Amino acid sequence: MPELPEVEIVVQHLKAHILGATIATLAIHRSDMVRTGHDLIPWLPQATVTQVHRIGKCVVMTCQRSQETRYLLSELGMTGLWFFKANLATSPQHIHCQMTLSGRKTRELHYWNPRRFGGLWLFELSGLEAFMQRRFGPDALTITQDAFCHLVQTTRGQLKAFFLNQQRLAGIGNIYANEILYRANVHPDAKGHQLRSTSRQRLHQTMQEVLREAIAAGGSSIRDFRAPNGSKGHFQEVHQVYQKDDQACLHGCATLIQRLQKERSSFFCSSCQKKR
DNA sequence: CGTTGAACCTGTTTGC
DNA sequence: TGCAAACAGGTTCAAC
Numbered sequence: 327m328p329e330l331p332e333v334e335i336v337v338q339h340l341k342a343h344i345l346g347a348t349i350a351t352l353a354i355h356r357s358d359m360v361r362t363g364h365d366l367i368p369w370l371p372q373a374t375v376t377q378v379h380r381i382g383k384c385v386v387m388t389c390q391r392s393q394e395t396r397y398l399l400s401e402l403g404m405t406g407l408w409f410f411k412a413n414l415a416t417s418p419q420h421i422h423c424q425m426t427l428s429g430r431k432t433r434e435l436h437y438w439n440p441r442r443f444g445g446l447w448l449f450e451l452s453g454l455e456a457f458m459q460r461r462f463g464p465d466a467l468t469i470t471q472d473a474f475c476h477l478v479q480t481t482r483g484q485l486k487a488f489f490l491n492q493q494r495l496a497g498i499g500n501i502y503a504n505e506i507l508y509r510a511n512v513h514p515d516a517k518g519h520q521l522r523s524t525s526r527q528r529l530h531q532t533m534q535e536v537l538r539e540a541i542a543a544g545g546s547s548i549r550d551f552r553a554p555n556g557s558k559g560h561f562q563e564v565h566q567v568y569q570k571d572d573q574a575c576l577h578g579c580a581t582l583i584q585r586l587q588k589e590r591s592s593f594f595c596s597s598c599q600k601k602r
Numbered sequence: 603c604g605t606t607g608a609a610c611c612t613g614t615t616t617g618c
Numbered sequence: 619t620g621c622a623a624a625c626a627g628g629t630t631c632a633a634c
Contacts, residue, residue, distance in 0.1 A: 329627060383628075403628040405612080420612085441611045443628045461629090483605050491605085492629080499627055548627065549614080568627095589625070 328402045330466055330497030331540035332551050332559065333383050336408055339554040340378045340385065343410060343432040348374045349389065350426040354446075359422040359439070362457075363448025366396055370448075374429075382462045382496030386454070397454045403443025405550055409436045414556040422446075435554075466497035467537050474530040481518025485529075486592050488518055497537070501546055501568045504593045506533045508567040513599040514592035522602055539564075567593040 328336065352370050354360055360367070370389060373396065377388035385408070387398040400406070407415075415421050415438040423437040423446060437446065449457065464473055477495060481488045488494055489503035498506070507514050510532040512525055521529070545551060545559030548569075552558060566576050571585035575595040586592040 332627080401628080403611090404626065405628085417613085440613065441626090441628085443611070481604085487605070490628095494604090501627060546627080551627075590627095 328406070328545070328551060329383060329499035329502050330380075331502070331537055331543075331561065332545035333380050333385060333402065333497075334467075334541050335545045335553050335559065336402075337378050337380045337385055339410075340387070340408065343554070344375050344387075344427060344430060344435065345378060346374065346376070347427040347430040347432065348372060350428045353424045354422070355424070356422040356442075359437075359442065359445045361445040361447050362453070366448035366450075369394075369396060370398070375427075381458055382465065382492055383499070395451065397447075397449040397451070399447040399449060399454065399457070400437060401444035401447075403439060403441060403445075405441045406437065406439035406444045407550070407552060408554045409438055409552075409556070410434060410554050411556070412436050414552065414554075462492055462496040463494045464496065466495050466533060469495065469530075471527060471530045474533075475523070475526040478518045478521055478526045478529065483517065484515045485512060485518055485521070486514035490590070498533070500590050501548070501565070502533075502536060502540065504568045505565060506536050507592075508594060508599060509536060511598050511600060513601045514586065514594050516599075516601040520602055525600075525602065567595070569593065 349370050373389040373391040375387050376390045379386050385400045389396050389398060409415055410432050412418060412421060415436060417440055420440040421436045421438050425435040427433050427435060486503055489498040510529045512529055540561040543559060543561035546561040547558040548562055567583050570583045571593055573583050575581045575583060575598060577598045579597045581595050581597040583593055584596055
């Protein structure tokens with residue numbers, strides 16, 4: 327479910343509500359959701375959350391106790407969310423981790439994830455750095471135009487696949503890949519290295535515009551996505567192509583939006599989106 | 603090294 | 619109505 331804008335919303339809410347809070351208790355209901363660092367679970371109680379930030383589509387909470395620092399990284403997968411109240415989770419049996427907190431108004435945190443894609447990782451600094459290096463390319467929201475254009479130029483495959491590959495560029499998923507390519511007038515099957523320089527630059531500009539607008543709108547709530555307080559995002563209301571197959575292109579041409587492939591489909595306008 | 607496609611899981615929607 | 623198949627925003631891993 328959550329791509330960069332949704333994870334950013336989750337991080338904003340966590341920052342506002344639990345920064346400076348101390349973890350009082352921690353309960354793991356499904357230990358297989360903890361992918362790495364089981365030995366660090368007993369360390370967490372009495373640690374204070376000193377930082378919350380986003381890496382690609384992951385949420386990282388920095389935890390401090392005495393002079394030691396550890397990191398709780400969570401990946402949300404397709405259906406994962408953090409909630410401030412257990413009753414915000416529509417199926418309580420899929421809450422896999424619960425914390426109680428002290429020192430702030432918000433006293434609970436619940437990790438809910440019905441499909442169980444994603445999970446929790448507990449790291450020391452070296453482990454976190456190795457994980458980041460292995461998994462993530464530069465962040466889509468902050469990458470410079472030059473660095474982005476270089477990535478595109480060195481991509482032999484289709485641009486849609488490039489956007490989904492987190493090792494090349496971190497943060498974009500299927501919704502935003504489709505929306506960005508449409509707004510930039512670039513065909514999803516266009517080969518990266520065949521794109522003209524102006525198209526590469528426009529793609530970078532459009533990508534960051536779309537991401538910023540989506541964050542400002544609270545993200546996209548297609549079916550499950552909710553912020554930790556239960557509120558929905560609104561960016562789905564202005565999606566132009568995602569799941570709009572057979573609807574008229576909004577650029578004013580008479581073409582209908584097409585859908586390519588059954589799963590993780592590309593949605594695009596064959597008149598407006600060019601392969602170069 | 604870069605790219606592709608199947609596998610992983612549960613819940614909801616679609617179609618017969 | 620009931621059941622099965624198709625599909626959903628995610629990553630991983632093997633194979634090319």
